[in-house]
Amino acid sequence: MEIDVMAAGETRVKRLVYGVGGRWSEHVKPHVGTAQCMHAHVGFIAQGTLAGEYPDGCAFSFTAPQAVCIQPGHDSWVVGDEPVVMIQFDYEHDTVDRLGMPAEHRH
Incomplete structure (x- = not known):
């Protein structure tokens, strides 16, 4: 995974x-130690x-x-034979x- 980050006031782009x-549960989970990705993702594929x-x-x-809005508590993966590029806006751990947003997935 590649990540470019730029601060825009209190927001990060x-x-x-x-x-x-790429699959979160296989490639990121071992490094962060949570069962699912606990970040919210708001942006654009x-x-x-x-x-x-x-x-x-x-x-x-x-x-x-x-456009995307993904609540915390998920697994995710790339489908097909091209990388996924997502532009995301967040506040680090204060995004939710x-x-x-809800702290975990709700219907």
Whole structure:
């Protein structure tokens, strides 16, 4: 995974590049020690297809060009043979609170 970050006031703008075959539970989970990705993702898929699932079985899929809002507590992976490029806006660990999102997935 590649990450470019630029501060914009209290917000951070990120360009995240997920490589072909990338899967959070296989490639990131061992480094962070949580069962799922606990970050909220709010932004835009500029390239590729990103799919994912919450522990309750609720699934999502976003294909460029598409806006995204992914709640904390998910696994995600790259679909197909092109990397996923996501432009994301966040507040580091305060994203959920600052954007008024739930702390975990809800229907």
